[in-house]
Structure formats: structure tokens, C-alpha cells
Amino acid sequence: MKFKNIFKNNTRMATENKVNDEIVDQTPIENNENNTDALDASIEERVEEISKEEQLSQDLASEKDKFLRLFAEFENYKRRTAKERIELFKTANQDVLLAMLPVLDDFDRALAEIKKTDDNILIQGVELIQEKLKNTLVSKGLEQVELQAGDAFDADFAEAITQIPAPSPKLKGKIVDVIEKGYKLGDKIIRFPKVVIGN
Numbered sequence: 001m002k003f004k005n006i007f008k009n010n011t012r013m014a015t016e017n018k019v020n021d022e023i024v025d026q027t028p029i030e031n032n033e034n035n036t037d038a039l040d041a042s043i044e045e046r047v048e049e050i051s052k053e054e055q056l057s058q059d060l061a062s063e064k065d066k067f068l069r070l071f072a073e074f075e076n077y078k079r080r081t082a083k084e085r086i087e088l089f090k091t092a093n094q095d096v097l098l099a100m101l102p103v104l105d106d107f108d109r110a111l112a113e114i115k116k117t118d119d120n121i122l123i124q125g126v127e128l129i130q131e132k133l134k135n136t137l138v139s140k141g142l143e144q145v146e147l148q149a150g151d152a153f154d155a156d157f158a159e160a161i162t163q164i165p166a167p168s169p170k171l172k173g174k175i176v177d178v179i180e181k182g183y184k185l186g187d188k189i190i191r192f193p194k195v196v197i198g199n
Helices: 002-091 094-114 120-139
Strands: 142-145 159-164 175-180 182-185 188-191 194-198
Touching: 094 120, 094 182, 094 188, 120 142
Parallel strands: 159 194
Antiparallel strands: 142 182, 175 194, 182 188
16 A cells, blocks of 8 residues: 555656746746847847937937038138139239330330430430330239240240241241230230241
């Protein structure tokens, strides 16, 4: 009888252990499902945080790019306006100087005619006035374009008004005579010299 009771007890214990094992085995599965849901939710939150950070960093990069482009455009504008202002200061007197060039030409012609006479005092007086006028215009930035007979003709610096047969083979394609002087203001030629070239 005792043997039967022991067997019953062992069987009952084995059954209880089996039931307990099943409960234990089922509990982690439920916990694992809960943990998986919680893990998925935390991963989604992190992904959302990362995507927000990425979006913010992209927005920041875009705004930084816009700022750099705007800054570069502004620097170019400042350089361009400064250059234009300097050019304006250099050529501000251009109209006045252009109006004075015929007066210089008249002085040259008058001096050439006066030198044909023997009146040295008159020649010295006209030369003095001419030099004073030239010095005043030079102080305002006017320069004469230096060309002489025998120089090579360059269409960028002189205007050919006619061609004549060259007096000598050396003057072929070169300047034979300067009819009207040329002038420049700074680096800009405001009146091209008029020349005759030989062919």
C-alpha cells in the first residue's frame, strides 16, 4: 500500500511538474511577445528620432548652402560696384577732356604757324600757354597716345584714314604720317590717333 501511495505521489508530482513546466514555458512566450512589441515601438521611436535628426541636418545643410551662395553673390556685387566706382572716378572728366581736345589741336596748329614768323616773344607766350593747358589736362589723367611715322600700324591703337604708296620699302604696312593726335584717359583711349599708312 505504501508502494501505491509513493507511486501515486510520484505520478502526481510528475504531473504537477509537467504542468508547472508548461506554465513556465508559456510565460516567457507571452513576455517575449510583450518585449518584442515594446522593442518594436522603441525601434520605431528611434527611427523617427533619427529621421527627424536627418531631416534637421538636411535642412541645416540646405540653409547653409543658400547662405554661402548669397554671401558669394554679395561679395561679387561689392567687387563689381567698387570696380565700377573706380572706373567712374577715372573717367568722370572724360566729357570735359574730350571737349578740350580740339583746343589742344588748335594750339598745335597756331604754334606751327607762329613758328614761321620771327617773333620769338610771341612764340614763347603761346608755348607757355599751351604747356600750361597740357599740364592741367595731364593732371586730370589725360595722356597722349605716342605714335610716330615709321611705327607699325595697330588697329587697336590707331585709326587709318587713308593708304598711300609707301615712300620707301621700310614703310610698307607702317605709319607714314600722323594726321591727328590721339589721347587716352587712364587705360581707355578716348580719341584714336588718325594716321596714314603705306601700302
